[in-house]
Amino acid sequence: xxxxxxxxxxxxxxxxxxxxxxxxxxxxxxxxxxxxxxxxxxxxxxxxxxxxxxxxxxxxxxxxxxxxxxxxxxxxxxxxxxxxxxxxxxxxxxxxxxxxxxxxxxxxxxxxxxxxxxxxxxxxxxxxxxxxxxxxxxxxxxxxxxxxxxxxxxxxxxxxxxxxxxxxxxxxxxxxxxxxxxxxxxxxxxxxxxxxxxxxxxxxxxxxxxxxxxxxxxxxxxxxxxxxxxxxxxxxxxxxxxxxxxxxxxxxxxxxxxxxxxxxxxxxxxxxxxxxxxxxxxxxxxxxxxxxxxxxxxxxxxxxxxxxxxxxxxxxxxxxxxxxxxxxxxxxxxxxxxxxxxxxxxxxxxxxxxxxxxxxxxxxxxxxxxxxxxxxxxxxxxxxxxxxxxxxxxxxxxxxxxxxxxxxxxxxxxxxxxxxxxxxxxxxxxxxxxxxxxxxxxxxxxxxxxxxxxxxxxxxxxxxxxxxxxxxxxxxx
Numbered sequence: 256x257x258x259x260x261x262x263x264x265x266x267x268x269x270x271x272x273x274x275x276x277x278x279x280x281x282x283x284x285x286x287x288x289x290x291x292x293x294x295x296x297x298x299x300x301x302x303x304x305x306x307x308x309x310x311x312x313x314x315x316x317x318x319x320x321x322x323x324x325x326x327x328x329x330x331x332x333x334x335x336x337x338x339x340x341x342x343x344x345x346x347x348x349x350x351x352x353x354x355x356x357x358x359x360x361x362x363x364x365x366x367x368x369x370x371x372x373x374x375x376x377x378x379x380x381x382x383x384x385x386x387x388x389x390x391x392x393x394x395x396x397x398x399x400x401x402x403x404x405x406x407x408x409x410x411x412x413x414x415x416x417x418x419x420x421x422x423x424x425x426x427x428x429x430x431x432x433x434x435x436x437x438x439x440x441x442x443x444x445x446x447x448x449x450x451x452x453x454x455x456x457x458x459x460x461x462x463x464x465x466x467x468x469x470x471x472x473x474x475x476x477x478x479x480x481x482x483x484x485x486x487x488x489x490x491x492x493x494x495x496x497x498x499x500x501x502x503x504x505x506x507x508x509x510x511x512x513x514x515x516x517x518x519x520x521x522x523x524x525x526x527x528x529x530x531x532x533x534x535x536x537x538x539x540x541x542x543x544x545x546x547x548x549x550x551x552x553x554x555x556x557x558x559x560x561x562x563x564x565x566x567x568x569x570x571x572x573x574x575x576x577x578x579x580x581x582x583x584x585x586x587x588x589x590x591x592x593x594x595x596x597x598x599x600x601x602x603x604x605x606x607x608x609x610x611x612x613x614x615x616x617x618x619x620x621x622x623x624x625x626x627x628x629x630x631x632x633x634x635x636x637x638x639x640x641x642x643x644x645x646x647x648x649x650x651x652x653x654x655x656x657x658x659x660x661x662x663x664x665x666x667x668x669x670x671x672x673x674x675x676x677x678x679x680x681x682x683x684x685x686x687x688x689x690x691x692x693x694x695x696x697x698x699x700x701x702x703x704x705x706x707x708x709x710x711x712x713x714x715x716x717x718x719x720x721x722x723x724x725x726x727x728x729x730x731x732x
Contacts, residue, residue, distance in 0.1 A: 256338055257599045269335075270344030272351065281355045283614065284621040285581070287490075288352060289360040289446055291550065292327030292595070293345070295334045297371020300325035300416040304596040315602055324598045327362065328448055329369035329416040333434050338598065345441060358443035360492065365431050366452045367406025367417035374430065375403060375418050381427040383419040383465050393418065408452050409461045422453055422474050423466040432481060439482050444490030450475065450508070451499045479507030492544065504542055510578055513543040520547055520568050520661070521558050534632060540577050547572050548582035556590040562608045563710035566688045567659050569613045570712045573620055574646040574657035576630025586614040619686045623714065625655050636669040636702060643668040643707055655685070656715045658693075660707035665694065669704045675719050682715035 259276070260267045280288070304326060309319035317323075324338070335342050349359045368374060375382060375395060383404040384397035391413040395403040405413035406420075420427050438445055451457055453474045459466070479491055493500075493508040500511040534540040547555045547568055559565045572579055584593075584600070588609035593601045620626055628650035635643065643666035648655045654673050660666035679698070692711035697704045 268340030268344050269348035270340050272348065274351070274355075277351060277355045277357060281357060282621065283586075283617040284626060285357065285617075287358045287360050287444065289362075289580075290339070291362060292324075293336060293339050293361055294327065294330045294364075295332045295336050296325035296327065296329055297331035297369055299370035300329035300331070303329075303370070303416045308594065308596050312597070317597075317599070317601075322597055322599050324596060325369070326414075326416055326595055328364050328367075328595070329414075330364055331369045331371035332373075333437060342441070349442065358490070360444045360446055360490070361438055361442040362448060363435060363438060363445045364448040365420065365422070365434075366449050367414065367419050370416055370418065372418070378426060378430070379403060380467065381421060381424055381430060383421045383462055384467075385465050389465075391419065404462075404465065407461065408449065409457065419462075421462075421465075421467055422458060428474065428477070432478060435478060435482055436485070439486040439489045443488075444492060444509075446492040446494060447475075447508075448494055450493035450503055451495045451497060454499060454502060454506075457497075457499070473506050475503065475506040475508070483507070500543065501539070504539075508542075510542050510544045512580075513545055513577070516543075516545045516572070516575070517547055517549075517552065520571065521552075521555055534575065534577060540575070540631075543577045544580055545572055545575055545577045546580040546582065548585045549580065550582065550592075550595055553592050554582075554584070554590055556588050556606060556609045557592070560606065560609075561710065562612075563688060564661075564663075565609055566612050566616070567661055567710050567712040569616050570657065570688065571644065571646075571659045571661060573616055573626075574630075574648075574659065576632065576646065576648075581613065581617070586611070586617070588612060619714070623655065623685050623716070624650060625657070625714065628655070633670045636671065637667060642666055643705070645670045645705075647673070649673075652719055654717045654719060656682070656703075656717075657712065658705055658707065658715065659712040660692075660709065663709045665709060666707045666711075667705060668707075669702045672698065672701055672703050673717070676717040677720040680717055680720075682717050685714040685716050687711075687713040 259272060263273060301324065305319055305323050308323045312319040312323050335345050339345065352359050379397050384401040385392050385404045387402055389404065391404040391407050392402045393405050395418065397403050404419040405415055406417035407413040422428060452461065455473060482489055491508045492510045493503045493512065495503050495511050496514055500513060503511050534543060555568065556565065559568060588606060588611060589603065590606060591601045591603035625648050628648040630646055630648045633645045633647050642662040643658065643660045645668060646657045654676060658668065688711055689708065692708055692713045694706040694708060
């Protein structure tokens with residue numbers, strides 16, 4: 256919102272964002288807008304954030320009173336933050352999104368609440384209580400000599416600006432259900448923060464005997480089923496790690512984060528057997544939300560400075576037959592990760608060679624209608640050792656191949672040519688990351704053999720042979 260106010264004036268809020276901003280996103284193929292930080296936070300969490308970031312802000316030439324805010328995951332109420340406007344203006348924004356065939360995603364943080372949330376006073380029994388010497392113990396008394404715990408996961412220090420909800424408590428579950436119903440009335444979907452922390456085994460491992468009641472059935476399965484009875488089209492997205500993606504899909508989530516793709520691409524260790532094979536089994540690809548940037552990680556432009564590698568990393572991301580998450584600032588090639596406790600970008604020296612690459616690739620795939628087809632990863636007939644990949648997108652009148660060599664050496668691949676393409680037809684080059692991305696392209700014995708330059712990629716297209724398609728249909732193929 257700070258960026259929009261600087262562009263359009265201080266009175267800008269969710270209720271009066273210019274249509275051109277949303278039209279631009281739609282024209283790039285964006286389908287959903289996720290608003291982070293839309294919920295209210297409180298003074299205690301704000302003061303804690305200032306204590307952590309005020310000195311850094313001053314050193315960077317920012318104003319701590321203006322530019323440092325509470326973490327958006329330290330929620331004091333599921334009410335619209337004044338930074339964004341009012342509840343009415345949120346609904347105006349949602350209507351505006353729908354006018355552009357875009358959908359609204361909001362956050363749900365049900366592992367914990369912020370220090371200022373009144374629920375901790377009204378119903379302390381809804382929270383985890385621990386002994387005063389427990390590493391997660393806060394200063395908030397819980398009665399019986401115990402104290403409310405700060406939120407945490409099993410592997411890291413507690414989040415000091417939060418209190419941990421106890422999802423084994425029936426009252427807590429009912430309160431969460433009411434919050435989720437409210438969110439479902441005001442949006443088209445929800446991104447559930449750190450969703451795996453509320454999985455039965457994980458919650459038990461984190462809190463052990465501190466829970467007040469025995470664990471009931473699956474928290475998420477029960478909650479999602481209840482919400483979908485009233486809002487069957489509502490979308491549930493899980494932020495999830497630790498190889499629990501498939502478990503959360505079985506519990507009702509529509510989409511799950513898949514960080515293995517990020518780790519493979521950004522760490523420059525992309526191996527088909529580790530990173531891509533999981534996307535060709537069963538229906539997983541339709542539900543795996545891929546990204547090469549998010550708010551918790553260093554920006555990809557700070558990790559990958561090679562322009563060609565940066566380009567093919569994004570081309571591979573956007574080629575995958577999976578939903579994709581694009582982080583705010585990624586399309587501009589920003590290099591500095593801004594902590595969520597700032598409400599403006601941190602100063603940075605931009606790399607001009609990386610600016611706009613992600614945006615250009617989004618536009619190219621939108622222009623060629625690539626992702627409107629049916630996508631799948633093709634098996635490299637030369638085996639799994641190569642780091643050259645081909646993703647096929649089949650459209651009504653054509654077939655597109657996106658070929659990427661994700662390595663700093665020459666790469667090669669051989670893929671079976673679709674049988675509904677006229678024999679001998681040469682592919683049309685729709686886009687390439689460099690003037691001559693391939694050293695050689697040969698069609699031989701029903702295969703297309705490609706030798707690619709280092710960090711190179713391209714989009715090829717064949718026109719479908721409708722005669723072949725009719726013959727295949729007649730033969731029941």
